[in-house]
Amino acid sequence: MFESIAFYIFSVLTITSFVVVVTTKNALYALSSLAAGMILISGFFFLLNADFLGVVQIVVYTGAVMALYAFGMMFFDTTETLRESHANPRVVFALSGMIAIILVVMLVAPIASTHVSALYPMVEGVGNSEAVGMVLFTKYLIPFEVAAVMLLVAMIGGIVLAGKKMDKSLTTSEQGEVK
Amino acid sequence: MITLNHYLVLSGLLFSIGLVGVIKRKNLLMLFFATEIMLNAVNVGFAAISNHYGDLSGQMFAFFIIAIAASEVAVGLGLLILMYKRKSSVDLDTLTTMKG
Numbered sequence: 514m515f516e517s518i519a520f521y522i523f524s525v526l527t528i529t530s531f532v533v534v535v536t537t538k539n540a541l542y543a544l545s546s547l548a549a550g551m552i553l554i555s556g557f558f559f560l561l562n563a564d565f566l567g568v569v570q571i572v573v574y575t576g577a578v579m580a581l582y583a584f585g586m587m588f589f590d591t592t593e594t595l596r597e598s599h600a601n602p603r604v605v606f607a608l609s610g611m612i613a614i615i616l617v618v619m620l621v622a623p624i625a626s627t628h629v630s631a632l633y634p635m636v637e638g639v640g641n642s643e644a645v646g647m648v649l650f651t652k653y654l655i656p657f658e659v660a661a662v663m664l665l666v667a668m669i670g671g672i673v674l675a676g677k678k679m680d681k682s683l684t685t686s687e688q689g690e691v692k
Numbered sequence: 693m694i695t696l697n698h699y700l701v702l703s704g705l706l707f708s709i710g711l712v713g714v715i716k717r718k719n720l721l722m723l724f725f726a727t728e729i730m731l732n733a734v735n736v737g738f739a740a741i742s743n744h745y746g747d748l749s750g751q752m753f754a755f756f757i758i759a760i761a762a763s764e765v766a767v768g769l770g771l772l773i774l775m776y777k778r779k780s781s782v783d784l785d786t787l788t789t790m791k792g
Contacts, residue, residue: 516693516694517693517694520694520698524702527702527706528702528705528706528709531706531709531710531729532709534713534722534725534726534729535709535710535712535713535716535717535722535725535726535729540719540721540722543722543725544725547725547728547729550729550732551728551732554732554735554736557699557702557736557739557740558735558736558739560694561699561739561740561742561743562743563739563742563743563751563754565751566735566739566751566754566755569755569758570735570758573758573762574728574732574758574761577762578728578761578762578765581765581766581769582721582724582725582765582769585721585769585772585773586721588773588776589721589772589776589782605715608715609715612711612715616704616707616708616711620700620704634746634747635746635747635748644748645748645751645752645755648748648749648752649752649755652752653752656752656756660756660759660760663759663760663763664759664762664763666763667762667763667764667766667767668763668766670766670767670770671766671767671769671770672770673770674767674770674771674773674774675769675770675773675774677774
């Protein structure tokens with residue numbers, strides 16, 4: 514009963530905030546509603562007994578990713594409203610049709626495989642965080658290390674790409690305001 | 693009663709919203725937002741299937757998707773800042789330099 518109520522409330526709020534993200538013309542509204550949607554998504558994880566995933570969702574997405582986007586938006590001129598122009602509606606129509614067909618195939622494909630059994634079943638009497646740790650550091654140790662290396666590479670890449678000539682201002686130097 | 697299908701339908705809906713954003717947006721920052729929505733929608737589907745089968749592999753995949761999303765944001769924002777330095781705009785149409 515409570516699961517149904519929570520599910521429908523979270524669903525409506527999440528879909529509303531994500532629709533605001535893709536339709537609004539103001540970049541600040543899009544950022545705020547994206548952060549709200551990320552926090553609401555973590556509600557689904559708590560409903561699905563994935564407590565650790567929900568906490569990671571809040572910490573990583575609304576803590577790190579949203580802060581990074583907010584920091585990135587300071588570089589760009591986001592006060593003006595975005596303008597969206599569509600020159601060729603025929604291309605959009607063809608692309609939408611193809612993507613719809615691919616989505617239907619992707620969503621229907623799992624019906625063919627009905628005999629699915631748990632590869633790493635959840636252990637009774639163990640909390641979600643302990644179970645996640647046990648599986649992550651035994652079965653998925655190598656992907657975990659590779660993900661760590663990938664994050665390091667991404668960090669170095671971000672520093673190298675964005676860090677050049679950081680001492681010069683991006684937005685005000687063209688108007689000659691910065692001496 | 694909420695079943696697996698409810699969560700999968702929700703996941704598909706959120707993914708479609710993100711897809712609409714990817715097709716519609718011309719501003720590259722908004723395009724990144726739409727990709728974040730799609731990654732989150734897939735995470736919800738993975739967590740739902742993990743709960744349904746009593747298997748932790750779905751949650752593991754969701755963790756790796758979160759790691760990939762974090763590194764995508766780092767590299768993507770670096771490229772975006774570089775593009776803003778070159779073109780002084782984050783519009784996707786300014787990248788069409790070839791006549792085709």
